[in-house]
Amino acid sequence: MSAIWTLLTLLILAALGFALGRARALASAGGDIRALHSLPGHYGWATVLFTLVPALSLLALLTMAAPLTPAGTVAVVALALAALAWSLRRIAPDFRARRTVERGVLVLLVLAACVAIATTAGIVLSMLFETQNFFAQYGWRDFFLSTTWAPRFQGNSDLGILPLLWGTLYVSFIALVFAVPVGLFAAIYMAEYASRRFRAIVKPGIEVLAGIPTIVYGLFALITVGPLLRDYFAQPLGVGSSGSSVMTAGLVMGIMLIPFVSSLSDDIIAQVPQSLRDGSLGLGATRSETICQVILPAALPGIVGAVLLAASRAIGETMIVVLGAGAAAKLSLNPFEAMTTITVKIVSQLTGDSDFAAPETLVAFALGLTLFAITLCLNVLALAIVRKYREQYE
Amino acid sequence: MKDTLTETPATTDTAKIAVRGLQVHYADTHAVRDVDVDIPDKAVTALIGPSGCGKSTFLRCLNRMNDTIPAARVTGEVRIDGEDIHDPRVDPVQLRAKVGMVFQKPNPFPKSIRDNVAYGPKIHGLTRTRAELDEVVEKSLRRAALWDEVKDRLNAPGTGLSGGQQQRLCIARAIATAPEILLMDEPCSALDPIATAQIEELIDELRNRFAVVIVTHSMQQAARVSQRTAFFHLGRMVEYGDTGELFTNPADPRTESYISGRIG
Numbered sequence: 159m160s161a162i163w164t165l166l167t168l169l170i171l172a173a174l175g176f177a178l179g180r181a182r183a184l185a186s187a188g189g190d191i192r193a194l195h196s197l198p199g200h201y202g203w204a205t206v207l208f209t210l211v212p213a214l215s216l217l218a219l220l221t222m223a224a225p226l227t228p229a230g231t232v233a234v235v236a237l238a239l240a241a242l243a244w245s246l247r248r249i250a251p252d253f254r255a256r257r258t259v260e261r262g263v264l265v266l267l268v269l270a271a272c273v274a275i276a277t278t279a280g281i282v283l284s285m286l287f288e289t290q291n292f293f294a295q296y297g298w299r300d301f302f303l304s305t306t307w308a309p310r311f312q313g314n315s316d317l318g319i320l321p322l323l324w325g326t327l328y329v330s331f332i333a334l335v336f337a338v339p340v341g342l343f344a345a346i347y348m349a350e351y352a353s354r355r356f357r358a359i360v361k362p363g364i365e366v367l368a369g370i371p372t373i374v375y376g377l378f379a380l381i382t383v384g385p386l387l388r389d390y391f392a393q394p395l396g397v398g399s400s401g402s403s404v405m406t407a408g409l410v411m412g413i414m415l416i417p418f419v420s421s422l423s424d425d426i427i428a429q430v431p432q433s434l435r436d437g438s439l440g441l442g443a444t445r446s447e448t449i450c451q452v453i454l455p456a457a458l459p460g461i462v463g464a465v466l467l468a469a470s471r472a473i474g475e476t477m478i479v480v481l482g483a484g485a486a487a488k489l490s491l492n493p494f495e496a497m498t499t500i501t502v503k504i505v506s507q508l509t510g511d512s513d514f515a516a517p518e519t520l521v522a523f524a525l526g527l528t529l530f531a532i533t534l535c536l537n538v539l540a541l542a543i544v545r546k547y548r549e550q551y552e
Numbered sequence: 553m554k555d556t557l558t559e560t561p562a563t564t565d566t567a568k569i570a571v572r573g574l575q576v577h578y579a580d581t582h583a584v585r586d587v588d589v590d591i592p593d594k595a596v597t598a599l600i601g602p603s604g605c606g607k608s609t610f611l612r613c614l615n616r617m618n619d620t621i622p623a624a625r626v627t628g629e630v631r632i633d634g635e636d637i638h639d640p641r642v643d644p645v646q647l648r649a650k651v652g653m654v655f656q657k658p659n660p661f662p663k664s665i666r667d668n669v670a671y672g673p674k675i676h677g678l679t680r681t682r683a684e685l686d687e688v689v690e691k692s693l694r695r696a697a698l699w700d701e702v703k704d705r706l707n708a709p710g711t712g713l714s715g716g717q718q719q720r721l722c723i724a725r726a727i728a729t730a731p732e733i734l735l736m737d738e739p740c741s742a743l744d745p746i747a748t749a750q751i752e753e754l755i756d757e758l759r760n761r762f763a764v765v766i767v768t769h770s771m772q773q774a775a776r777v778s779q780r781t782a783f784f785h786l787g788r789m790v791e792y793g794d795t796g797e798l799f800t801n802p803a804d805p806r807t808e809s810y811i812s813g814r815i816g
Binding site (some may be wrong): 440444451 | 729
């Protein structure tokens, strides 16, 4: 609580600093703005920076070490006041306040960029640490090469990743086989054929699909698609009797991915310069020849990027799989059988009373890290493909 | 308008392209107003005039490229070899194979140099064997005066060439489909003077085989490359005649103002 009050005090001081700095700059120039090196506002902001930065740093240090004491609060506010007074004293017409402010903005931007990188590094490190604990108790060979997944609470579990990895890849594959052609064809229609009015209605309509929570897709899989597939495909064909199946989850996930593929591809196709279309049409090519032979090749890197982004989504998806494909870890080729994925098992290993010393719980981190490695590889691959084509064609 | 036309008559039986009463509307602008013109074969016809005077729009009527713009409405008659190109039996796709077009900005496809030139022959099925296709590619590149510069790197991307080479590649691509007419929409406006000179030399060569219609902003260019010149102003064709005659002795005061730099 006292930290919040301290912070509030600092902000009030900063606001005061802005007003004072600005007023003092104007006064020092005798009201003639042209005599100042920078705009009056720059002097105000410079004062704000000088007041806040040291005091905030001290506050951060103090609260990191221990809960803030009243003495600490006093020290922070005193520092802010001292800095405020010092910076006001420095204000003179030739003080280069603009450069101070510009540098402050630069530091802010750099910090923002660092936060993203540092967070990623933090996530990977924490996963690595827990994964190491896991492999200290469970052989990596059993983890990566065993084909059985059978965790038991009393210990002595089989924790092979292969059935889960298979389920993940199988579901994702079906989802992409469904989503990529549909999404791409929809994008081609929207970008090349549809009238402006039709596009204005349908494009947001497709994008609504992207806004549906995945749990709702999961329900759709559980109560509609699953039973439909079972009653009209699996059972008549004699290939399965389970309501939840890889096919169910894959199809529903595919529907979820359509807007990703179509919306990104649509933007990319629309970015292909009109001059290429004119050039092809001017040679007597038809619209479809132009699309197949000029526009799609030109848009290919972006489309590949869109597809791989969709693949990353598919691999990381959990809810649709839980409700659509079931929770049975199985290695099977039959798409009408229930299977499960890495993400589902991470959830199930970590829910309930988890003992963070047992390999049955720690395996979740190893699974998570493997998943992260896969999606990272996909993203790197996507970047490499995009870059390769870019070099060739620009 | 009609008076100035009759002063420089072009008889219909020698005209490659005969245009009568052509009007183009874009949404609510009247871009081309009532143009009558006869364009001769095996000669270069230049279209000049200030920006927005309708000359590019007029050019795009000759291969029905305006069909690709939903807001454009074209009325009137355009006959090529006596055949009306707006006749419902005429397929614009086939028409455009016969009437090639080169655009303002070089627009090579993101493909190899060979595939750029082979594009037209391939989609129209003009060649049966790979050897025949290679022959067409070589012949077109030679005619576009580009062969010697690219013969060792036919598989390199066409977009990697310099601006002037790209534009010659686009010309090679257009003549590979064996057109009879070549339309050029300010083909040199994105090029440096040396590349411009090369293209102009090429245009002079091309007139031995094609009817060339070129839109240009540069009156010097029109004077250098063309035999006939048409001056457009505010959507109307003000004057049309022999290039030398039009530049030295314009009949219409507006033409005179433009070529002496008073309308621009």
